[in-house]
Amino acid sequence: MILVTGATGQFGSKAIDHLLKKGVRPSEISALVRNAANADNLKNRGIEVKAGDYTDYDSLVKAFQGVDKLLLVSSNDRQAVENRTAQHINIIKAAKEANVKYIVYTSFVRKTNFEDSSIAAFQNSHAQTEAYLISSGVDYTILQNGIYLEMIPIFAGEKVAETGVILFPAGEGKASYVLREELAEAAAHILTTQGHERQIYSLTNSASVSFSEIAKAIGYQLGKDISYESLDVDIFESKMKQFGVPDLYIGMFTMWALAQAQGTMDVLNNTLEGFLGRKPTTMSQFIAQVY
DSSP: OEEESSTTSHHHHHHHHHHHHTTOOGGGEEEEESOGGGOHHHHHTTOEEEEOOTTOHHHHHHHTTTOSEEEEOOOOOOSOHHHHHHHHHHHHHHHHHTTOOEEEEEEEOOOTTGGGSTTHHHHHHHHHHHHHHHHTSSEEEEEEEOOBGGGHHHHHOTTHHHHOEEEOOOTTOOBOOBOHHHHHHHHHHHHHSSSOTTEEEEEOOSSOBOHHHHHHHHHHHHTSOOEEEOOOHHHHHHHHHHTTOOHHHHHHHHHHHHHHHTTTTOOOOSHHHHHHTSOOOOHHHHHHHHO
16 A cells, blocks of 8 residues: 555656556555545546645554555645644654555755755754654655756746846756656656665756746747846845745745846756656756646
8 A cells, every 4th residue: 555645736747647647546646735626526436535744643543554665745735844844753653653654755956065055954854754764664755856857947937928038046057957747757767666765865857057048048939139237146036025935935945046146956867867767858858737
């Protein structure tokens, strides 16, 4: 029995799709959701739906009964970052109590000097979770996933075709963007093949890209010039306020832009290609699909 947490979310739902494509029977998959009423699609496919919350330990122990393998999709809690660590530890403890034998954890790409990054708190949450999982005594695989390609249109702005400009304070820093669905496919591969216990995999693309390259690719697809301006952070944040962007999102945009400027996510690795059996989707291919 394989249980997928966050099963109605974008990563968890795609992981389930790929488990089914790989021949896992619906009766061998269970799905952890906060609200079972939102999981009719899963129930209709013959997948057992279990209600549980990352913050409710007893609900997790109950949900994990009879589970052999657990795909722990990291929390998307938008409150304090340390909440995520506590939630992840809750899940690992509950899994161990329920005698789950194997946990696959979706972490985030990391360099050795991550403590100096603008996303240090976010990455530290994953580092702490990894350390706890490694010391738990449960067999594990840690997936240090790259940043999603799906973030590019969000960073570029929904009106980029109208304005002809991307405003983002990422300098000429590069990041190795990867398609979320292909990361979910890799997770399904690991859950259905042997030899991954006690491994840490860096799942990134085989090339990193800058926002100058992203602007050029969008412009090519739209048939018009798209420029990229890396503004000073103060000016960028002021402009975002003028555009009516909420402070929460301004902070998020700035954090990720600076992380790219710092090269925090500029990590190249061919492991994902090996798991997929093909080249991962490139930035240009993704841009062609989206624009």
